[in-house]
Amino acid sequence: MKYCAFLRGVNVKGTNMKMAEVCQVFKDAGMNDVASILASGNIVFSSDKKADELKKILEKAMSDHFSYEAYLFIKTQEEIESFWNGNPFGKDENLHSYTFVGNDGVEKVLMQEFENAAKADDEDAKIVNNIFYWQVPKGNTLDSTFGKILGKKSLKDQFTSRNINTFEKILKKF
Known part of the structure; x- marks a missing residue:
C-alpha cells in the first residue's frame, strides 16, 4: 500500500x-x-x-x-485524496490555505482554539469530513493568534499542518 x-x-x-x-x-x-x-x-x-x-x-x-x-x-x-478534494476554500492570491493532518478528533480541538482566537479579515476555518482547514491572509500565518496557538507544546503530538498545495504535489508523486 x-x-x-x-x-x-x-x-x-x-x-x-x-x-x-x-x-x-x-x-x-x-x-x-x-x-x-x-x-x-x-x-x-x-x-x-x-x-x-x-x-x-x-x-x-x-x-x-x-x-x-x-x-x-x-x-x-x-x-491524501480526501484532504485535497475536501478543501472548502477557493484559490486566492492573497490567502494561504492549510490542511491539518493529525490524530482522530483533533479537528474539534483546533476549531475550538480557532473560535477563541482573534481573527484577521478573511481568516476562516472549516471542518470537512473530519479534516480541519484554515485560510489566512498571506504574511499573517505565524503572526495570527491562531498561528501562535499551533505552536503550543501541549498540541505537538496531535497534528501537523501543510499548505494545501503540498497535497497536490504528494498526489502527483503517487
Whole structure:
C-alpha cells in the first residue's frame, strides 16, 4: 500500500535534517519506494504494514537516528485524496490555505482554539469530513493568534499542518 508520512517540526526551531537522510532512515526501517516531497517532511513510501504499526516503527527510527522526539502522521493515498478534494476554500492570491493532518478528533480541538482566537479579515476555518482547514491572509500565518496557538507544546503530538498545495504535489508523486 502507498502512504505518506507527515513529519512534525522538521527544519524549524533547530531540528534540521536533510530529506535524503530521512529517506534513508525510512529505507533502513524496511520501507519501499521512498521519496520526499519538499523539505518540510513529507515522505511517500510503500509498505505491507498498517498505518498504526508504521507510525511506531518510523517514529522510533527517526527518534533514534536524529536524537529528537519524532512525531509522524501516516496517511494512505486515499486519505491524501480526501484532504485535497475536501478543501472548502477557493484559490486566492492573497490567502494561504492549510490542511491539518493529525490524530482522530483533533479537528474539534483546533476549531475550538480557532473560535477563541482573534481573527484577521478573511481568516476562516472549516471542518470537512473530519479534516480541519484554515485560510489566512498571506504574511499573517505565524503572526495570527491562531498561528501562535499551533505552536503550543501541549498540541505537538496531535497534528501537523501543510499548505494545501503540498497535497497536490504528494498526489502527483503517487
